[in-house]
Amino acid sequence: MASEIKQGALELVNHLPILQVITPMLIAPILVVFNNKTLSWLLSFVGALACLFISILLIQAVSDGSILTYYLGGWAPPIGIEYRIDAANAILLLLISIISAIVLIFSYSSLHAEIPEEKHTLFYSCFLLCLTGLLGVVATADIFNVFVFLEISSLSTYVLVAQGAYLDRRALSASFNYLIMGTIGATFFVIGIGYIYMATGSLNMMDIAERASQLGDNRTIQAGFAFIVVGMGLKLAMVPLHVWLPNAYTFAPTVVTCFLAATATKVALYVLIRFVFSVFNYEDSFVNELFFLLLMPLAVIAMIAASVIAIFKQNLKKLLAYSSLAQIGYMLLGLSLMSQKGLASSLVHMVNHGFTKAALFMSLGAFMLNTKNVYIKSLRGLGKSMPFTSAAFLIGGLSLIGVPGTAGFISKWLLLEAALETGYWLVAILIIVSSLFAVIYIWKIVEVLYFSESSESYDEVSVLTLMPVWILALFCIFLGINTSLTVDVANMATEILFK
């Protein structure tokens, strides 16, 4: 009997990769059936916690460098769809699950301020579908499956962004523009997949890598790669393709902005990393030149230009959205250095920036519960009347700048080291310049919060609202002090990817 139970438990462990993805997917329709606001929240939260639990088990299983595989329906690859978990995607699964659970705590006390209550059930349902899509993109090892999950997450994201229309009608046009751009991106991605399939006759990442290496220098595969870079560039808001992002982040409900800023662009970047290292050959001169001549300059432009634009923004959500563009520049830069250290810094920055930006957007959301808008002048003197939220914002801001002792410092330091190691002095200097711009725009907000008199006084928000904000702020500090979770796993991941 005991052995049977153990057998059953063992089997469950084997099914973790698929459970990670389908748990939120199965809960989403159940919410709509019950159509009860509180129950919806509760079920979504339980689902997010289950995802979190699974992702912790997964990262424990792969942290020693092993790889978990799962064959859907028992069909072995390359015919069947394979889910493949290694250190690189386990850390992202963990990031997405943690952020979704924290964001759901926040939404319980704040969502009613932005969305009418009768729409809450559908909102949570969409949120879970978005979560499913993001987790699926990360977990799968089948390139067409990546596209399907990407569109599941994108379609639900468009809906979620449009929910901001209850406060500001500009959310609708922001969502529409995002839909147009996102669909063009996804379609470019599909063309890329088509080219790869034409050349190799396979859709499984490992199988393609094997077959492509036998083909040698192949123009079809290179064209496919170029299409995929452009498609993913649109989804991850690489600089000339970023125009959808500032408006989408500004006008979406805060809960959605928080979730997207922390996860969606990172997932698209992860897809790019996965394609470069697991599908294509990163040593290929075509891939190297593309990254060196195209992506590195674009990443540097993003770092500098987006930071400068952020300084002049009065709407704080827009300010943080532009700062997100700059931070995406850092991540792309780490990748385009094409070195182990560079990639590790990119992965660590994905996680650290995820927590940092979520903390900043969420504390803005808490301010917004009182002030009703996020223009910089409405935050005057809130440092006194809302001390806890302001302190959390300050911690997030310090982490964004990269002050020692916070999460942002670790990843920026790694990126600097990687840039110096490869000998790009100018790039290293520009990283520091961009951080100085971050000091300017964060200081602008801190000055308004702490050093200006306010005509109005507000009460501090409720404990339930403060709790998720502070969990994120503490993560910003914790990841700056204890780097075993991020840096060690990222190093393990780069070793697997560079194998």
Add this chain to the structure above:
Amino acid sequence: MNSGLNFIYGHLPYWLFIILMLSGLFIVVSRGNLIKKIVGLNIFQTSVFMFYISIGKMKGGTAPILLDKSANNSAVIYSNPLPHVLILTAIVVGIATTALGLALIIKIREEYETVEEDDIQKLDQNDLEKYNKKNVMETNS
């Protein structure tokens, strides 16, 4: 000259795919009417569907159905069904995107009473100026 013509004729499906794809993309970028944008997006997506279908087709190939087990089936040429199946999924995604886009257009029309991008931007600009004026008055008073 002859080889050039052959090159064009031999890759006819690809040329059609390229023309459709570029015209779709051009419509999306150049038109200000939101409905026309969605139409352009559809043409763009359809070109990719055609591309997928054409790469699965074999000259003289039949449908991939096992007709007679006793006969020597290995000699039968059939079209590769996998790209066709893939594109069924992509078509479903495309329909969902179109439906969502149209739903958003309905909402935009309810709020703005126009579906022209330029008009929407003008209205947004007016809103912003009104907001700024109100704030200036508040700070002056």
